[in-house]
Amino acid sequence: MNWEKILIEIEDLLIPHYQFDIWERGLYGYLLNQTRLRGLEYSTIPLSSISQALNCSDFQSRKTIRQLAEKGCIELEQTRKGQSVKVFLPSELGIQPQKQVEAPLNLEEIDFFKNRDYVAELVAREKEQCFYCLSEISAENCELDHVISQLNGGNNSYKNIVAACHKCNTRKQASTAEDFLRSIYRKGMLSESEFEGRLSAVEALKNGNLKPVL
Ligand SMILES: [Zn+2]
Structure with missing residues (x-):
């Protein structure tokens, strides 16, 4: 995994593409850190940990999780231990860097x-x-x-x-x-x-x- 490249793609492509608000941005980064950055495909993360990390209410956390899932940036799965989450990377969402527009000839x-x-x-x-x-x-x-x-x-x-x-x-x-x-x-x-x-x-x-x- 070339994390340097992936993190740039998240900032430059994924966030503008999905028009993340500040909560979505924070949650995506937090979940990415808790899963893929640690080599985990899925992870079960308690809602309270998310709220604590984002410094927000459980209501806000739940709402943001739902938004990210609706946008397809994360996948939720109900397991015995709770809700497990998978975070998708820009390349897995098919977000490619836009072709460089050729500068007009001067x-x-x-x-x-x-x-x-x-x-x-x-x-x-x-x-x-x-x-x-x-x-x-x-x-x-x-x-x-x-x-x-x-x-x-x-x-x-x-x-x-x-x-x-x-x-x-x-x-x-x-x-x-x-x-x-x-x-x-x-x-x-x-x-x-x-x-x-x-x-x-x-x-x-x-x-x-x-x-x-x-
Ligand atoms: Zn001549």
Whole structure:
């Protein structure tokens, strides 16, 4: 018996599950101590001992015993020596720890570069177009680019990682996104309105306004 675990389960699971009042809580603990903790399946415990232990009237003891029996936490059996009691442990009552609810993903803390874990989400945000030159990309063939390069202290947040084509990722290197966009605009790879649009996108990205949908 792992009593440490059982006692935690009683506090954390059984008591809230059955909404024990203070008397039920006291009685359950007392009966557990008198039986299972001492290696006894059953024990006959005089009502007077219970009342004394809980510092209450026999009326209160009887009432609490009945409540615990009705909840199924204890079992009473009439024997020749008196009423014998068995206390059930949380696991025997089928009370299991609730599955941990997964904490919701915190967008601000996600590493969007590592292992390309979120490449699909980034490509979707970029509308299947290279963040810089707007050529068609897919989650399979795109590359993840640091808008502010790692050399310049850029991090891996969604405000700094974009999906780009291989060419742009290779050519941009450590230049700023604005300078790089200007260079491909001059080469005729972007129209003037596309160039303006990309500059606005960089601004929006840095301001956290281009949130990928997870
Ligand atoms: Zn590109």
